[in-house]
Amino acid sequence: MKMQHTLKDEIEFSGIGLHTGHPVNVRITPSGPDTGIRFYRKDLPGSPCIKAVSANVISTSYATTIGVKGASVSTIEHLMAAFYGMGVDNAIVEIDGPEVPIMDGSAVDFIGMIESSGLMALPALRQYLVIKKPIRVSEDDKYIFLLPPDDMEFTIDYSIDFAHPFLNKQSFSRLFSQDVFRKELGSARTFGFLKDVETLRANGLARGGSLENAIVISDTEILNEGGLRYPDEFVRHKVLDMMGDIALVGAPVIGQLIAYRSGHSLNHKLAQKVLDKPGRWELTDSLSDKDVMSSMPALLEKLATI
Structure with a gap:
């Protein structure tokens, strides 16, 4: 049996969106068990939350975009792959724009930041x-x-x-x-x-x-x-x-x-x-x-x- 994990420390980074070209700032913080990965659009009124689940996918044209009630975040796939591949079950992603920064076009920067943060076991079993x-x-x-x-x-x-x-x-x-x-x-x-x-x-x-x-x-x-x-x-x-x-x-x-x-x-x-x-x-x-x-x-x- 394995426990669920979140980040030990916060992660912050900035970059530009591959498709929008807009500069974006991102802050990722630890989260409790069974919350999954949740994106918060901090640039929008009320900082709407978009849970990273298949039911919230609104577009798959050249990238994967999730959205709820008019708020969306696109090009989430490389960051989501890093969470999946590195064993991060739960995290809060605060973002001040419509697209996750592309970084170098891979997930290597996200992997490095997750490794630098380290992971923390949570009091719940991973499913x-x-x-x-x-x-x-x-x-x-x-x-x-x-x-x-x-x-x-x-x-x-x-x-x-x-x-x-x-x-x-x-x-x-x-x-x-x-x-x-x-x-x-x-x-x-x-x-x-x-x-x-x-x-x-x-x-x-x-x-x-x-x-x-x-x-x-x-x-x-x-x-x-x-x-x-x-x-x-x-x-x-x-x-x-x-x-x-x-x-x-x-x-x-x-x-x-x-x-x-x-x-x-x-x-x-x-x-x-x-x-x-x-x-x-x-x-x-x-x-x-x-x-x-x-x-x-x-x-x-x-x-x-x-």
């Missing part, structure tokens, strides 16, 4: 969502499967294959752990194509994008000085995004995840389908097979939106 029957979502040739685990663990098998020399036939297959997240996923950066930049900006996107916070790809080369951090950095970043999106189910997942060319939209459909199919999973506070027991009411209470 795990254990897949008992297959769950599948698809869009055209894209798909995600969640299958029951061979052991009480979470494994990832993610593949991409795009019509571009740098993005064809990459795959990432691992047993997920905090160590794997820190060393193999957390520093993988977001990426985009040079030919799409003007179109994105004309549509109000990528206004804060630069070679400092994204990999930019032309038809023939990587434009960033120093190139890639990994030969397969693109698929690793897609897995990072997946972790941030799957965190919105509200509990760490135990099972086998198999994905092909998935993005934010399909990731969200998976999270929604998981919660819509309570007969296909069980909630437990133990990673022993014999102790797994169904607890749908507890999860629904935990995921209740404000």
